Amino acid sequence: MNINQTQIEAHNETRVSNHKAIYTFLYAQLASKGTDVDSIIAKLNDFQIAIPSWALGAGGTRFGRFGFGGEPATLEQKIEDIGLLHSINQSSGAISLHIPWDIPTDITGAKNLAKNLNISFDAVNSNTFQDQANQIHSYKFGSLCHTKADVRKQAVDHNLEVIEIGKQLGSKALTVWLADGSSFPGQLNFAKAFKNTLHSLENVYKELPNDWKMLVEYKPYEPNFYSMVIQDWGSSYMLANALGNKAFSLVDLGHHLPNTNIEQIVALLLMQQKLGGFHFNDSKYGDDDLTVGSIKPYQLFLIFIELVSQEPDLAKSSLAWMIDASHNIKDPLEDLLQSVEAIKIAYAQALLVDKLKLEEARTNNDTVGAQEILQAAYRTDVRPLLAESRLQKKGAIRPIEFFREQKIRAQLIKERGSTNRATGL
Ligand code: PSV
Numbered sequence: 392m393n394i395n396q397t398q399i400e401a402h403n404e405t406r407v408s409n410h411k412a413i414y415t416f417l418y419a420q421l422a423s424k425g426t427d428v429d430s431i432i433a434k435l436n437d438f439q440i441a442i443p444s445w446a447l448g449a450g451g452t453r454f455g456r457f458g459f460g461g462e463p464a465t466l467e468q469k470i471e472d473i474g475l476l477h478s479i480n481q482s483s484g485a486i487s488l489h490i491p492w493d494i495p496t497d498i499t500g501a502k503n504l505a506k507n508l509n510i511s512f513d514a515v516n517s518n519t520f521q522d523q524a525n526q527i528h529s530y531k532f533g534s535l536c537h538t539k540a541d542v543r544k545q546a547v548d549h550n551l552e553v554i555e556i557g558k559q560l561g562s563k564a565l566t567v568w569l570a571d572g573s574s575f576p577g578q579l580n581f582a583k584a585f586k587n588t589l590h591s592l593e594n595v596y597k598e599l600p601n602d603w604k605m606l607v608e609y610k611p612y613e614p615n616f617y618s619m620v621i622q623d624w625g626s627s628y629m630l631a632n633a634l635g636n637k638a639f640s641l642v643d644l645g646h647h648l649p650n651t652n653i654e655q656i657v658a659l660l661l662m663q664q665k666l667g668g669f670h671f672n673d674s675k676y677g678d679d680d681l682t683v684g685s686i687k688p689y690q691l692f693l694i695f696i697e698l699v700s701q702e703p704d705l706a707k708s709s710l711a712w713m714i715d716a717s718h719n720i721k722d723p724l725e726d727l728l729q730s731v732e733a734i735k736i737a738y739a740q741a742l743l744v745d746k747l748k749l750e751e752a753r754t755n756n757d758t759v760g761a762q763e764i765l766q767a768a769y770r771t772d773v774r775p776l777l778a779e780s781r782l783q784k785k786g787a788i789r790p791i792e793f794f795r796e797q798k799i800r801a802q803l804i805k806e807r808g809s810t811n812r813a814t815g816l
């Protein structure tokens with residue numbers, strides 16, 4: 392299904408006067424404090440957050456999975472779903488594919504479909520965390536880190552194949568996340584496993600096109616429960632440094648132990664020019680993969696404070712922005728609309744901060760003053776700025792309301808059936 396402009400216009404027409412009243416008030420309030428609201432809106436207009444192909448189906452846990460119908464079962468249907476999101480919020484103009492879950496059967500068709508929907512192909516992701524049918528060697532005891540050269544070669548070859556597919560689609564980055572590690576003490580020689588991983592990644596890196604990036608994701612636990620070869624930003628940074636200037640660390644917000652100061656990690660990676668981008672989600676306990684901003688919106692804001700202090704216009708930076716979440720009991724499309732909104736709220740709030748004043752407070756060791764500056768921005772309701780940006784870009788003023796009014800899920804179920812199942816975890 393497609394959304395046409397008339398539907399969006401009808402939705403906006405009934406809300407525009409109310410929106411303008413609130414927006415005008417906020418605009419005046421912010422302008423009186425010296426904020427350049429128009430430049431914030433311009434930055435929001437350009438900011439795009441990629442949607443992973445695996446976030447469009449029902450999530451689940453190892454205890455079960457509850458389908459909801461109308462899930463996209465093919466790559467084309469996944470692109471169509473992202474097209475729906477993008478028409479509604481004008482901020483989801485990219486898809487990230489996971490191979491082999493999404494091997495395109497018709498590259499030209501997929502590219503044309505994406506182009507018509509204004510969608511580009513973001514990073515391609517390799518998968519050496521599951522065994523595939525007809526695969527010769529098992530990844531049960533690791534992939535790029537494996538003790539046996541044959542297994543490592545198979546995993547390297549898979550990554551090379553992913554790069555080839557990405558090249559055909561127009562992707563510019565390979566994201567590598569390894570499940571490699573050990574579940575019991577004594578199982579793995581940590582140093583050897585790390586060296587094997589580096590050596591394998593070097594073999595992939597050699598084939599990486601010059602205008603590509605390699606994004607190295609880290610994770611402290613799961614599926615291995617004693618050690619992960621790339622467990623934290625330190626090990627990811629070591630690899631990215633050793634590989635070269637096309638390799639970067641990727642920060643997935645859920646891949647940190649509780650209470651980790653993620654914003655500080657972001658600041659230091661950026662300072663070293665080794666931050667590649669993000670997988671956004673939220674968590675209370677671990678890699679919970681919850682809706683962005685649903686648990687720790689202040690942490691998200693603080694991450695954006697660090698980002699904008701070094702990269703004033705995020706859309707112009709070379710960082711990769713993606714959601715990586717599992718919605719479990721929610722409709723994924725609604726969840727993704729909420730997640731994109733949460734990310735843009737944090738960005739807009741961070742842009743409200745007067746950097747010079749904040750730096751002055753820091754220089755004078757004015758702890759209270761610094762906190763006041765941050766919290767004044769965080770406690771500002773910036774949603775009218777996001778709505779204004781959507782309105783300017785011909786998106787819907789209220790995305791979730793639009794999704795519900797148009798009964799989009801019901802239409803997808805009608806078109807695709809109630810048992811369609813998306814690939815992924
Ligand atoms: C692993 O938990 C991860 O965050 C990686 O990005 C994977 O590629 C993705 O989830 C999907 O399994």
Ligand code: MN
Pocket residue numbers: 568608643670715
């Ligand atoms: Mn991730």
